[in-house]
Amino acid sequence: MIRLDRITKQNGKQLVFIEASAALQRGEKIGLVGPNGAGKTTLFRMITGEEQPDEGQVQSERGVTIGYFSQDVGEMAGRSVVAEVMDGAGPVSEVAAELAELGAALADPDRADEMEALIERYGEVQGRFEELDGYALDGRARETLDGLGFSQEMMEGDVGALSGGWKMRVALARILLMRPDVMLLDEPSNHLDIESLIWLENFLRGYDGALLMTSHDREFMNRIVGKVIEIDGGTLTTYSGDYAFYAQQRIQNEAQRQAQYERQQAMLAKEIKFIERFKARASHAAQVQSRVKKLDKIERVEPPRRRQSVAFEFQAPPRSGDDVVMLKGVEKRYGSRSIYDGLDFAIRRKERWCVMGVNGAGKSTLLKLVTGTTTPDSGSVTVGGSVKLGYFAQHAMDLLDGERTVFQTLEDAFPQAGQGSLRTLAGCFGFSGDDIEKRCRVLSGGEKARLVLALMLYDPPNFLVLDEPTNHLDIGTKEMLVEALSAFEGTMLFVSHDRHFLAALSNRVLEITPEGAHQYGGGYTEYVASTGREAPGLRS
CATH class of the missing domain: 3.40.50.300 (P-loop containing nucleotide triphosphate hydrolases)
Incomplete structure (x- = not known):
């Protein structure tokens, strides 16, 4: 459905991606991982078209709908929470808006001369609204909000009166109600309590579209994704499996890479020692030249990039009473x-x-x-x-x-x-x-x-x-x-x-x-x- 083909992207002086490739197929649920600042949000923005790669291509299948939840929820005010959520439901919300306008026009005595055309158009729009299951929209919106922890009273209240954390939940509910072909979720588990987290987990497991998400909650990610894409040092590496498999595989890959690097370094040191020892002797000139050429042709193994993490050790605290x-x-x-x-x-x-x-x-x-x-x-x-x-x-x-x-x-x-x-x-x-x-x-x-x-x-x-x-x-x-x-x-x-x-x-x-x-x-x-x-x- 979505393919990133040899993308290169630079933000200021930072090379975020260097000829990186990955793909998101229909129905896949993928976790996007990497250190802070690695480029996860940039990747989302390139998929939605908000940013373009400097080189390479981001390709989406024709007609694919994409819903993107980010931490920047924008302004919300002036309508109820449930109305705000329904407004983000994609085509059905546009049809609902036209239906409401037509209803108002039919009740307007000043437009009596347009009545025949208005009734005909109302019938067409109403048919389309039924086709899109529009009459169930209010119920679905409330069910989603209930799952994310909203009381009925909060649903009817002004969205502008909510705190930032609750507005995040409203923005998330909009995307979930939309049920697009592809969902991009940037840290959806932030600001959620454990009950809402588990509800969202079950919702996403039952979602039949493609999902690409980041999360700081390893248990949440572990239960949803079946594949992991890691951003590190400008590259995209795909792991088939859940987050626990990725974490284990990454450690194994690093250990193998380190062993390869050390073996090659030992071999290079041995060859360089021979060259330094015999380069001045005419009797060994051919051997020295042969080894110099061999070293020039060897593709160097890079050591694994190590994430900076330092273990913290407690000083022993003083003993309290029992x-x-x-x-x-x-x-x-x-x-x-x-x-x-x-x-x-x-x-x-x-x-x-x-x-x-x-x-x-x-x-x-x-x-x-x-x-x-x-x-x-x-x-x-x-x-x-x-x-x-x-x-x-x-x-x-x-x-x-x-x-x-x-x-x-x-x-x-x-x-x-x-x-x-x-x-x-x-x-x-x-x-x-x-x-x-x-x-x-x-x-x-x-x-x-x-x-x-x-x-x-x-x-x-x-x-x-x-x-x-x-x-x-x-x-x-x-x-x-x-x-x-x-x-x-x-x-x-x-x-x-x-x-x-x-x-x-x-x-x-x-x-x-x-x-x-x-x-x-x-x-x-x-x-x-x-x-x-x-x-x-x-x-x-």
Whole structure:
């Protein structure tokens, strides 16, 4: 359906693609992967025709419809959420608009002399609308919005009143309702809670068109794609298999490439040593010339391009007492709405609690109660002896001084630390080279999250409270964080919608439901096995 044939593309001084080729066939579901800045968004824009390659061709089959979801959702205001979604449904939305205009014209007494022509045209358009299943459009739009977490009240509300994250969901719903021949989805899993993620996962698995998508959620991608295209160093490499197969294959390919490179380097060193040793001897002139010619003809094996990733190792945190936090009879209300009514909950040393619950259940409220950011209306929250708390909250990113650079921010926090130590810390969290000189005000959401995590983990607390720590983080940074937190010797309480993160780190689950809080002795994997669902809000 879509073919990229030997494309070359340069953005400024950066060569993004160099004679790269790939194809997207009918019905294929492909994951697009690569480091930040590799050119994933540029590739999408070339497929949609928003950008052109400098050389080579991007070819699409005639008549193919393409739906593109990007992180730049544009302006939305002035109509209801459901109307905004229906407006993006492709040809049927255009027919619906004409049908509405004709309906208004038929009711206009000033156009009585056109009535015969208007009735005839209305019949034609109505027939086309029925053909496109237009009368089911409103129901399909609401079903899609419901799957993405919208209440009926939100669907009827003004789209302009929504936050950026909810507008992202509206933009995504428009593309899903359109059901084009080809869907291009750039990070559709951003801003979604776990229930919406699983709904979208099921929707995309049942979608019969072709799909090309990026995602920072490895579990989400793993369950949908059957092929992976990797962008790295200007090339496109296709792997047949899911994301887990790609990750494994990439490691194997790198190891083989490294072994080939080392074998060739050893051979070259041996040949060069012979040439240097005998080049001045007339008796060996023919052999020397033969080996020089041989070296000139050898195609050099390039070493594998290594992704810059530095493992972060915790300093050992100080030991806390066995009782870390005790909540007794906690009640918390917001207006007339009761969040907690007599909650009893205890966290003991080395426990790793993940908190599950539908939107609005009170997950973040619990974290705020535990950290003292908010106080209970009644009951008590007691923090145990020798507890040193580290709290990652979304608002923490707003507290960074926009005029300070990444490195200055680290220096301000740890004035006694050496420059080398802080540079290593920055490198672990993805700030290498000139990145450490960036001012905080120009950092992306992911970069801010990485910086706040670096500040919190350099001098580690013994009790970590994390509210959606993986939001905006790419797969590589998430892997580093999971690895680092797996080695963490303290206690954890966290909320996350990333299932890989949940399964890798939790050993206890607190599920918050309207009927009360339920505790599970195993981690997230055991929770899924015992409840038969991946999240509390899923309908069976």
